[in-house]
Amino acid sequence: MMFKPKRLHPIAAAFSFAKSLKEWVFPIILYFFFGPGDGAKMEWLYYLPFFFIGLLAVYGVIQWYRFTYSIEDEDLKIEQGVFIRNKRYIPKKRIQSIDYSEGIIHRLFNVVKLNIETAGGAGRAEASLSAVNKKDAHLLVEHLRQNPDKMANAEEQIEKEQPTYQFKLSSKDLWIAASTSGGLGVVLSIVGTFGSQIDDILPDDFVVGAVEWLSGFSWLLLVIMGISILTVTWLLSFLGVILKYAGFSIKRYGDRIVIKRGLLEKRELTLPVKRIQGVRVVESVIRQPFGFATVHVESAGGTGADEGLSAMLFPIIKRSRINEELTQLLPGYFLPPKLNTLPNRSLKRYILRAILPSFFLISLFWVIPKLWWILILLPVIALALLGILQFKDGKWAVDRSSFYLQNRFISRSLLITERKRMQHFEVKQSIFQRRTELATIHTTVLSGGVGRQFNLTDTRVDDAKTVFNWYSRKVDVQQD
Amino acid sequence: MRQEPSNQIDPRALKVWKLSGWITSSIYLLIAIGSLILAILTPVPFWVSLIVIVCALILTYFCVVFIPKIRFRVWRYEIDEYEIELKFGLFIIRRILIPMVRVQHVDTKQGPLLRRHDLSSVTITTAATTHEIPALDNETANQVRDFISQMARVTEDDV
Known part of the structure; x- marks a missing residue:
């Protein structure tokens, strides 16, 4: 199947111009500020930046002109480069995933961006076509998907039309997801770090002045301000989730999963089932009491940039419904009926570990007036409670082919992975653990080209041994 | 877990680790000597230097003797x-x-x-x-x- 060399949509020239402008924006602004000096004779120097920007625009157009893509025999061929010409051949067979995305500008011009991924190359797309009109994109993807071995296979074609499984996020669920988004914590921490940076940016007097200004207000006013800041950050994360997951749908066609999502920027991600390394069920503290969870997938390769790493299978789902949906989408993956718990003797260690960071607060005991002790004790108690939860939620299980590991940092997270997907298995034991016959179990699962680590601290040594033997191939051989 | 893995690493590893232990601890020893010189030439009290020297010696013992020995004994x-x-x-x-x-x-x-x-x-x-x-x-x-x-x-x- 041949496919004549084609250029991208001309808007691609604008994209590459915008990209190079972004790279140069700082030097240009600096030039405007510090300028060429006051030499009146050198007036033309003032126009230099404009000239330069013009040059970048021309460069963008040439880049667009030089960029062509085509299909030659079994390869996707991409030619590009202005000063250095570059030809890249990507064998069709090696292509792991193709994803679409559409920004607002893309949608104005009815074009899409295509990212084409092969195995390896953590993170960066192997080939990225910044603007292809939709008809061409579908044509190209059709061509790329046609595996030479399967060309004649008509069933494959029908499969493409009819998904074997599909799930759409209802608008009610979207609202629930948005209003319980854990993004709150993220936004808070961003505000927090920004706040700590302010110190360096603003003059010293300002901070002191601001504190004085603030302490002028009553407690009530401060509380109101705090609440309104929280509300604003909550609204931001609410909007973020709506923008990201509106129109979310997941479909399974044969051996791949197609995820579509996005309100302003539409994205479509294709995951080969073969590449899936594991599934993670995450229950944030806000969602868990209502019985809601999110389900992520760990996949090898894929766009590390933001999503392929651990794409969302179900942005929000009732925990009780997970098995029903998951076993249809990915047979073999399910929440196990029973997980093994940690021994009671680890509880002490969990609590101790959790409150450890607050020890420096305890040292303040001697310094501060007595009434304030309460304020210090509160975080210690909160951390101790977290420790108890971490202990209660630390669980594991194995069955014939799968490994399950649940733990909690703040959110509760359950990993489901197959034995053949585990990169290694490790049992760790510190000298303190040895005394109490406890051990830490550890494994690594491939996720977007890098490893993601999973730990469960303070299991029984015997349990750790059980999993170790289960993981060992030697046992298989003996059984055979 | 069934038996321990059986093979030990080469005993000469001990020599290599000891040598690299000496290299790391040479820094501590230099600091110790520096503190001694400081105590002699300046009004820095002698006991400060003594503490530094004792710490440096302990660290050196750890780097050169203790850590290599344990590491070698455990490795399988x-x-x-x-x-x-x-x-x-x-x-x-x-x-x-x-x-x-x-x-x-x-x-x-x-x-x-x-x-x-x-x-x-x-x-x-x-x-x-x-x-x-x-x-x-x-x-x-x-x-x-x-x-x-x-x-x-x-x-x-x-x-």
Whole structure:
């Protein structure tokens, strides 16, 4: 199947111009500020930046002109480069995933961006076509998907039309997801770090002045301000989730999963089932009491940039419904009926570990007036409670082919992975653990080209041994 | 867990680790000497220097004697056609199992210290992790490397 060399949509020239402008924006602004000096004779120097920007625009157009893509025999061929010409051949067979995305500008011009991924190359797309009109994109993807071995296979074609499984996020669920988004914590921490940076940016007097200004207000006013800041950050994360997951749908066609999502920027991600390394069920503290969870997938390769790493299978789902949906989408993956718990003797260690960071607060005991002790004790108690939860939620299980590991940092997270997907298995034991016959179990699962680590601290040594033997191939051989 | 992995690493590892222990602790010793000079030449009290010297000596003992000894005593490995098993650690003992199907590649490496004693280290890389057997004599290291790379090649599987 041949496919004549084609250029991208001309808007691609604008994209590459915008990209190079972004790279140069700082030097240009600096030039405007510090300028060429006051030499009146050198007036033309003032126009230099404009000239330069013009040059970048021309460069963008040439880049667009030089960029062509085509299909030659079994390869996707991409030619590009202005000063250095570059030809890249990507064998069709090696292509792991193709994803679409559409920004607002893309949608104005009815074009899409295509990212084409092969195995390896953590993170960066192997080939990225910044603007292809939709008809061409579908044509190209059709061509790329046609595996030479399967060309004649008509069933494959029908499969493409009819998904074997599909799930759409209802608008009610979207609202629930948005209003319980854990993004709150993220936004808070961003505000927090920004706040700590302010110190360096603003003059010293300002901070002191601001504190004085603030302490002028009553407690009530401060509380109101705090609440309104929280509300604003909550609204931001609410909007973020709506923008990201509106129109979310997941479909399974044969051996791949197609995820579509996005309100302003539409994205479509294709995951080969073969590449899936594991599934993670995450229950944030806000969602868990209502019985809601999110389900992520760990996949090898894929766009590390933001999503392929651990794409969302179900942005929000009732925990009780997970098995029903998951076993249809990915047979073999399910929440196990029973997980093994940690021994009671680890509880002490969990609590101790959790409150450890607050020890420096305890040292303040001697310094501060007595009434304030309460304020210090509160975080210690909160951390101790977290420790108890971490202990209660630390669980594991194995069955014939799968490994399950649940733990909690703040959110509760359950990993489901197959034995053949585990990169290694490790049992760790510190000298303190040895005394109490406890051990830490550890494994690594491939996720977007890098490893993601999973730990469960303070299991029984015997349990750790059980999993170790289960993981060992030697046992298989003996059984055979 | 069934028995411990059986093979120890080469005893000359002890010498190499001791030597590199001396190199690290030379910094502590230099600081100790510096504090002594400071105590003699300036009004810095002598006991300050004494504390520094004692700390430096303890650290040196740890780097040169204690840590190499324990590390060597703990290190075990075992390799068969299905998997690689490692056991090592100082205060935390780690026991690692790497299935052959997961091995992506395997190298032998030799720094200047190892070369002086005709030793090599073997590095085993999976798609997500890297593991090292620190000091084997050259011939064993080469055998181990060749064996693993052969076995890894035989057992083809999905990533």
